[in-house]
Amino acid sequence: MQPLPPPIANWFAARGWQIHPHQQAMLEQARDPSLLLIAPTGGGKTLAGFLPTLAELATPRTGLHTLYISPLKALAADIRRNLTRPVEEMGLPIRIEDRTGDTSYTQRRRQRADPPQILLTTPESLALLLSYEDAPRIFAGLSRVIVDEIHALAESKRGDQLMLCLSRLQTLAPGLRRVGLSATVEDPEAIARFLAPHPHPCAIVQANPGPEPNIAMLDTGTPPPWAGGGGRYAIPAILDQVRTHRTTLIFHNTRAQAELFFHDLWLQNHDDLPIAIHHGSLAREQRERVEAAMVAGQLRAIVCTGSLDLGIDWGDVDLVVQVGAPKNVKRLVQRIGRANHRYNAPSKALLVPANRFEVVECLAALQAARANDLDGEPRGPGPRDVLTQHILILACAGPLDADALYAEVTTAGPYAALTRAEFDDCLEFAATGGYALRAYDRWQRLMLRDGCWQLRDPRAAQVIRMNIGTILDPETVKVRLRGKGSALLGEVEEGFASTLTPGDTFLIAGQVVRYEALREMTVEVTRNPGRDPRVAVFNGTKFATSTLLTHRILDIFGQPDWPDLPDHTARWLALQRRISRLPERDRLLVETFPHEGRHHLCAYGFAGRNAQQTLGLLLTKRMEDMGFAPLGFVATDYATLIWGLEEVTDSATLFDPADLREGLEGWLAGNAVMKRTFRDSAVISGLIERNIAGRRKTGRQATFSSDILYDTLRKYDPDHLLLQITREEALRGLVDFSRVEEMLARIGSRIDHVTLPRVSPLAAPMLLEPGRVPVEGAARERLMAEAAAALMQAAGLDELEAEGA
Amino acid sequence: MNGHRFALSGAVLTALGTGALWWGARRMLVVSDLHLGKSERLARRGGTLLPPYEVRDTLTRLQADIAALDPALVVCLGDTFDDAMAAAALPAEVLDWLSYLRQGRDWIWIAGNHDPVPALAGGIHLPELHEGPVVLRHIAQAGTVGEISGHWHPKARLSLRGQRISRPCFLYDADRVILPAYGTYTGGLWSDGPELSGLMRRDACAVLTGPVAHVIPMPRR
Structure with a gap:
């Protein structure tokens, strides 16, 4: 057994504490070159990571010894505070500092x-540190990182970038x-x-997972409503739970739903329980106030989103409520870990x-969580837009030898399979x-000078440094x-702000506000205590239900009866089984029926x-070509509902895999979702500069839309690297074509087309879903003409026009 | 012809969906702010390396307008080149292409703030052009009547049942018309900003470019 240096051992002993077995491990x-610790929330994970550093630094030395990297700025600052105190109490000669964008x-x-x-x-x-010329000096003596x-970082391009930096x-x-x-x-x-x-190995230390x-x-x-999100029907029952627990975290899947829920919760909070709201669109000061109140134990509940998924102890949470289906079992399990943030106490959660x-989805998630059956969508190889940014960052620090750099980047796990040709394309x-x-x-x-790549114009380094990073937030405007x-x-998405007209009401920070004006990139609002807010559709990250969960749902559908489900x-x-059929895992159910004068x-x-x-975009395009005159569609995690003027009698031809793939390459390539995908990669790879807040589009006509670059490349350089990257990105994310492929592989040619006289029980909720997408096409210019004519008439300009021409 | 007809000081003009202005009576085609060589200038200044295809795309569109209308005179209303070095760096085939377009017609280059001095041989170089009741210049001058100009790259948006469509546009009122930028790599300035709202009369209209040239009241502050 490795003995702890006396100052540390004495510190533990003075408190009567014992170190956990995984901390000892x-x-x-x-001394292992790579070591991974898997521990549940509250398992003393961070201390386990730092103990070897403290032990080594008990012998004084200068220079950087340990670099700690966290996905959250706030976490870095918290760890500094939480680590400095014991280090001072141990009397160790260690300086601990954080360095983030706020430093x-x-x-x-x-x-x-x-x-x-x-x-x-x-x-x-x-x-950013690695882009400086003095990076070799700063990091020369670094011993541990x-x-x-890391489980959160590994799911995004931030993790890919970090591994390149390592x-x-x-x-x-x-x-x-x-x-x-992790x-x-x-x-x-x-x-x-x-x-x-x-290709080196990495030892894994598994902490005791704690009680189930x-x-x-x-x-x-009361049964939940047929459609919609937010779970507002359950507010009385949730308030009962809040009353009987010390602190409850109420998780929502989107910020807009959290706002709506919080608004209604307050209307029903007759005991005036101290309840707050926390999500990423709120102003930082507001979030910090909530966090401080929670740490001080002043709150009984917090309505929140993924913004509280990571981070340190938030006080005495003893209940987690997940409103809305969790979409992903792993995230659910990690969220549940937020309750009873103390080791060896069972977490308590309600769905x-x-x-x-x-x-049905909650039941599937519950069964998966109990069986510890966690979902993970394997990520593809490291994306090349991130690699391109990395090359530019390193070029800021000094000349690069291509052979040495290729050897270096292929030691990064996500880029282990990168070919030399792919690397050369990025360079x-x-x-x-x-x-x-x-x-x-x-x-x-x-x-290329003296065999090494270097910046032609050293001033370019400043632009490259300004563009570092892979997080691309949608453009937002402040609300004041x-x-x-x-x-x-707080902030709302610019797209949402531009749909507002004076007098519109929406919800933000738990208040109903009235839109007054947009001035200098700030939305001005007044308080409006009316009870009819327009839904705030800002930053609504909509996670797709994982493959594992959808398979489990289909398995539940396959049961002969459902004793585990509520009776309703x-x-x-x-009823669905009697009138139509229930969807099955290896078949595709397609229903057609008339409803309100349209074929569905x-x-x-x-x-x-x-x-x-x-799928909705691709199918409606096919239907338009085939003369079915589709008018619009709506999509959920499990189905797409399309309505139009003509009835589809044979749906098998619609689902021809070759045609759908061709649609992705052809028609869909011109769609807005692909342009958005392109824009993100164009920013990350350094083709276009990200919009730095305060400096962006204040009426400068010199900047232009990345859509123009996308269209130009498609026209004149269709095999360009960035278009290759865009196609790869379309397999996941917004387009998520890999899931379409997964479905096609699963169903083969087994399509069950059921023709019904009216809407089926399973399809009925779809008619109530928001987010209907109108089909674009020839109809759009006609709509524009109508709108333009109406405006001219309203302004009295149409008569003037007639005189002038 | 996809365009919107209107009168300016007695001249009947057509704002085309392509972003060009057509004066039928004089067989005159006016385009503004081509910004040829923009990607080259950005690269030279150590900035980003944009897809180097904007010259080709802009001239392909100009060629299509010329082929459709066979103008007797083409006026480039300034900022034809992103700067003098960009003009000088144009490859030989682009210079040949420009000469080919000029064949059989007159061609006038109006000076812009990006290209104040003549950058190319061939054609006539002028600071501004007085043609009958109108004057053509790069930047609008307040107080002028019958003026055709460019420079500001105006754009406007139209809301369609929750969808928002934004397009480069012409702005016109009783005194002047301001052309959209014709070049492929050009951004725009919202018509409701202070510059354009200050220049245009309250009853000004905007003509959105695109497959159909839609006219709307000019969005303004």
Whole structure:
């Protein structure tokens, strides 16, 4: 057994504390080049990561010893506070500092000149540090890097970028040891491969997972509504639960739903229980107030979103309520871990289905969570837009040797399979733009000099540094109460703001406000205590239900009866089985029926919301070509409902896999979702600059839309690297074509077309779904003409026109 | 012809969906703000390397307008080139292409703020052009009547049942017309900003470019 240095051992002893077995294991395996710790929330994970550092630093030394990386700025600052105190109490000679976008310029300069022994930072701040010429000096003695919440980072491009940065750190500090700290995941080996320098192994330490959580569906008495989200019907039952617990976290899937729920909750909160709201669109000061109140134990409940998924202890939470189907079992399990943030106490969680279908989905999630059957969508190889950014960042620090850099980046787990040709394409793109038309030989961004690539114009480094990062928030505008020195309420998406006209009401920060004007990129509002807000559709991240969950739902449908389901839901499914059929895992159910004078077609693809949306775009295009005159569609996680003027009698031809794939390459390629996908990759790869807040489009006509670049490339350079990347990205994310492929593979040619005289029980809720998409096409110019004529008439300009011409 | 007809100081003009202005009586085609060589200039200044196809795309569209209308005179209303070096860097085939377009017609280059001095041989170079009742210049001058100009790259949006469509546009009133930018790599300035709202009369109209040239009251502050 590895003995702890006396100051640390005494500190533990003075408190009567014993170190956990997994903390001991981390100490014993401290010399491992790569080490991954899997521990549930509240398991002393962070301390386990830092103990070996503290032990090593008990012997004084100067220079940077340990780099800690967290996905959240706030977490870096918290860890600094929480680590500084014990270190001072132990009397260890260790300086601990954090470095994020919020750190002052002087502080950051000083940190480069004289780094602390422990530096706490984020992936983006690390990338920025690596872009400086003095990076080799700063990191020369680095011994350990700790990646916290690595399970969350591994799901996004932030993690890919971080692993590329670690490959550079390893070159600068060959003795560097890597430690990953992860919550419970379905495939620890995958995270280990992600973390370790390829092809080296990575040991895994598994902490005791603790007692089984106590999860159930909330019994509300009344059945949930047929459609919609938000779970407002369950407010009385949820308030009862809040009353009988110390602190309750009430999770919602979207910010808009959290706002609506919170608004209604207050109308019914007759005991004036202290309840607050927390989500990523709220102003930072407002969020910090809520966090402080919670830590101080002043709140009984917090209505929140994924913004509270990560982070340190939020006080004494003893109940987690998940409103709306969790969409993903792994996220549910991690959320449940937020309750009883103390090791060895069972977590308690309640699921609240928001509508009738979600009752089935909640049951499926419950069964999966109890069986510890976690979902994970395997991620593809490391994306090349991130690699391109990485190349540019390193070029800012100094000349690059292509061979050495290729060898270095392929040690990063996500890029282990990167071919030399793929790497060369990225380098070529960074250097010349990589166009079929050689245009920039004189003005390359990177020039080959003395066998090494370097910036032609060193001033370019500033632009590259401004663009570091892979997080692309939708463009937002601030919302402020009207009046001098008035309060900032938060932010809404610019697209949402532009649909508002004066007098419209919406919800933000739990208040109903009235839109007054848009001034200098700020939405001015006044308080409006009316009870009829327009839904705030800002930043509504809509997660698609995971493949694992949809398969489990289909399995539940296949049961002969449903003793586990509430009676109202079981009877609904039985009625569907009698009138039509229930969807099955290896078949596609398509229903057609007339409704309100339109022909409807409902396809139960169970491919998740984004893929069902893509399917809607592709199918309506096919139907338009085939003369079925579709008018619009709506998509949910499990089906797409299309309405139009003509009846579809043979749906098999609509689902021809070759035709659908061709649609993705052809027609869909011109669609807005693909343009959005392109824009994100264009920003990450450095083709266009991200809009820096305050500097962006204040009426400058010099900037133009990335859509123009996309159209131009498609026309003149269809094989360009960025279009290749866009097609790869379309397999996931907004377009999610891989889920369409998964569905096609699952159903083969087994399509059950059921013709019905009226809407089926399963399709009926679809008619109530919001988010209907009108079919674009020839009809659009006609609509524009009507709208234009109406405006001219309203302004009295039509008569003037007649005189003039 | 996809366009919207209106009168300016007695001249009957057509704002085309392509972004060009057609004066039928004089067989005159006016285009503004081509910004040829923009990607080259950005690259030269150490910025980003945009797809180098905007010259080709802009001239392909101009060629289509010329082929459809066979103008006797083409007026480029300034900012034809993104700067003098961009003009000088145009490859030989682009210069040949421009000469080919000029064949059989007169061609006038009006000076713009990006290209104040003549950048190319061939054609006539003028600071502004007085033609009958109208004057053509790059930047609008307040107080002028019968003026055709460019420079501002106006754009406007139209709301359609929850959808918002934004397009480059012409702005016109009794005194002047301001053309949209014709170049492929050009952004726009909202008509409801202070510059354009200050220039145009309250009853000004906007003609949106696109497959159909829709006319709407000019959105303004």
